[in-house]
Each structure stands twice: as structure tokens, then as C-alpha cells.
Amino acid sequence: MDDAGLHVRLRTYEGRPAAVAGTGRDPVNAPMIRHWCEAMGDGNPAYAGPDAVAPPTMLQAWIMGGLGGHAARSRPYEELLALLDEAGCTSVVATDCEQEYLRPLRPGDEVTFDTVIESVSERKTTKLGTGHFVTTRTDVRVGPDLVGTHRFRILKYAPAHGRSRKPRELRPRPVVNRDNAGFWEGVRDHRLLLQRCTACAALRFPWLPGCQSCGCPDWDTVEASGEGTVYSYVVMHHPPFPAFTESAHAADAAGPYAVGLVELAEGVRMISNVVGVPYDKVRIGMPVRLEFRRYDDELTLPVFKGVTV
Structure with a gap:
């Protein structure tokens, strides 16, 4: 089947259900809200x-199926994925999502949802390979009322083979914009700068255009001491990504690596790599100390070195 014929067949799935009469695994509840906010x-x-x-931002948390998946997934959606597999598009990556909120969810709300296959793109060529973008739209309800809409897009693709690669993969570049440019200027000078509201003196990270405590738009900066502790962490095993597993720093090269949510001595938290100790030795509460590491000619990042006691 040629690309045009395949796309015609794929488009017959547009508008068909991907999940029907799904139910959130838990009612909206205060403990999950607290954990999320913490x-x-x-x-x-x-x-x-x-x-x-x-x-x-928790909308998807109430409708996710967990490791077991959702029993509400429909036969048409399974057929669509199988058809793409048959066409050689055996790999998948999530690309983006869009959410619309119509009213707040409150503890005790029990959510239901229906998901429709909204669109299937023509065959696209990406750096990962060639394939099709599949967009689903999930309408989330409490009783008869629509409370939010969640659009989720994946790329089902055939992996590219024989691509020329640079001797060493480069880490992704951070997105620098007018709201966070000052932070990255500080990193360049090996300074970890935190925003401080000039009205209520609340510190904040990541950088934001206004204070989340009092709403004041005016701020200055303070330099963090660099001391902190691991508040939480994950160990990344799969998929292996050369830019991270083939590090320029031998101690961090090869194998899994730890990503920590670090609570700084100043009280704010930030996400970065925990380095200098084996990934399986990282623990909640472990003291860490700020370092700045240069990963290539253009990229320096703040990381946190584990302090063993």
C-alpha cells in the first residue's frame, strides 16, 4: 500500500472513539492535590x-490509567495502532498535549471521560524517522458537565536507519526566554540566582513574571548558597539517550542516571542531575552541593553532587 492509500485508510479512523465511558481511578482528593503541590x-x-x-495542571492525573492501562480503550484505536505497526511505524513517542479548563475540580468530584481519535496526519519525516502524528481528544466530565478537554499527540514512526551522527551527541538546549534569561546569565557566570519578590520577599524558582504568593510583578535576585538536600528523585533507565549516557564526565557516563528534585537551603526546589555518587546510592534527604558543569562549548548546567557522610 502506498503512502496515499495508507493515509486514506488511516483517516477512516478519525472521529471514532479511542476510549468510551472511562472513569477516573480515584475521585479528586486532597492528598493527591497536596502531594502534587509539594x-x-x-x-x-x-x-x-x-x-x-x-x-x-492536574487534569490528566485524574484520568490516567496507571501501569495497567485503561480498560476503556476502544477497538478502533487498537486497530489504528496495529495498522501503523503493519506499515512499519513500530516506534512511538509522545510529542505534546493541549488542555482547556472549563471549571475547577474539587475534592469529591468523580470524573468520567470519553476519548475520540481527532486526527491522523499525512506521513511526516522527522529526525527520529518517518511516520504519522495521531491526535486524540479527551472530554472530561463531572456528571453531565464538561470540565476540561485534553488533547494528546503521539508520533508513530519507523525509526530512521543509517543516519550520520556527530561523534558525540549534544544535550538539548534549554529554552531561554524573556522571563528566565537572567537565570541563564547567572549560570553562565557560575551563579545560581533565585528571584525574590520585592513586595513580600518570597523566593521563587523556576523564574516567573510575577510572584505566586502575592502577585507583585516586581522582583530582584539573590544568589543561592548551593547547599541542599534531595527532596525526591527518579532513576532514568530507558530509553537510553546518548547525550546523557555518553557524558563528557566519566563518572556520569554509561548506564542509568539520577534526576533529583533538590530542596535548596533557601527553601525553593529545582530539578537537576545528582552526580558524583552511583545512581543506586542516591537517597531522599541526601545532602548535595551545587556544581557547574560544562558539557560542550556552549552549554554549562547547574548540577548537584551528592555528599556522602
Whole structure:
């Protein structure tokens, strides 16, 4: 089947269900909201107390199926994925999502959802390989009321073979914009700068255009001491990515690596690599100390070296 014929067949799945009458595994609840806010460092008072609402960024958390997946996944969606597999598009990567919030979710709300296959693209060529973007739209409800919409896009692709590669893969570049440019200027000078609200003196990270505590748009900076502890962490095993597993630093090269949520002595948290100790020796509460590492001619990043006691 040629590309045009395949695409015609793939498009017959547009508008068909991907999941029907799905139900959230848990009602919206205060413990999950608290854990989310603690992990994100979000102290907005709207997310606590008797009149709490769930952060809108949690919409997908209430509808995810977990490791076992969702029993509500439809036969048409399985057929679509199988058809792409038959066409050689055996690999998959999530590319992006879009969410729309119509009203806040509150503890006790029980969510239901339906998902439709919204679109299947023509065959596209990417650096990963050639394939098709599949977009699904999930409508989330509480009772009869639509409370949010979640669009999720994947690329089902045939991996590219025989591509020429640089001798060493480069790490992805950070996105620098007008809101965080000052932070990256500090990193360049080996300084870890935190924003400080000039109205209420609250420190914040990551950098934001306004204070999340009082809303004031004015701020200055303070330099972090570099001392901290591991608040939480994950160990990355798969998929192996040469830019991370073939590090220029021998101690970090090859095998899994630890990514930590580090609580700085100043009270804010940031995500970075935990280095200098084996990944399986990283523990919650481990003291860490800031280092700046140069990964190539253009990229220097703040990392945290484990301090063994």
C-alpha cells in the first residue's frame, strides 16, 4: 500500500472513539492535590483548606490509567495502532498535549471521560524517522458537565536507519526566554540566582513574571548558597539517550542516571542531575552541593553532587 492509500485508510479512523465511558481511578482528593503541590513547590492557598480546588495542571492525573492501562480503550484505536505497526511505524513517542479548563475540580468530584481519535496526519519525516502524528481528544466530565478537554499527540514512526551522527551527541538546549534569561546569565557566570519578590520577599524558582504568593510583578535576585538536600528523585533507565549516557564526565557516563528534585537551603526546589555518587546510592534527604558543569562549548548546567557522610 502506498503512502496515499495508507493515509486514506488511516483517516477512516478519525472521529471514532479511542476510549468510551472511562472513569477516573480515584475521585479528586486532597492528598493527591497536596502531594502534587509539594512536588511542584506550589503554595497557592487556593489548593488547600475546606474550599480547595485542584490545580488545573492536574487534569490528566485524574484520568490516567496507571501501569495497567485503561480498560476503556476502544477497538478502533487498537486497530489504528496495529495498522501503523503493519506499515512499519513500530516506534512511538509522545510529542505534546493541549488542555482547556472549563471549571475547577474539587475534592469529591468523580470524573468520567470519553476519548475520540481527532486526527491522523499525512506521513511526516522527522529526525527520529518517518511516520504519522495521531491526535486524540479527551472530554472530561463531572456528571453531565464538561470540565476540561485534553488533547494528546503521539508520533508513530519507523525509526530512521543509517543516519550520520556527530561523534558525540549534544544535550538539548534549554529554552531561554524573556522571563528566565537572567537565570541563564547567572549560570553562565557560575551563579545560581533565585528571584525574590520585592513586595513580600518570597523566593521563587523556576523564574516567573510575577510572584505566586502575592502577585507583585516586581522582583530582584539573590544568589543561592548551593547547599541542599534531595527532596525526591527518579532513576532514568530507558530509553537510553546518548547525550546523557555518553557524558563528557566519566563518572556520569554509561548506564542509568539520577534526576533529583533538590530542596535548596533557601527553601525553593529545582530539578537537576545528582552526580558524583552511583545512581543506586542516591537517597531522599541526601545532602548535595551545587556544581557547574560544562558539557560542550556552549552549554554549562547547574548540577548537584551528592555528599556522602
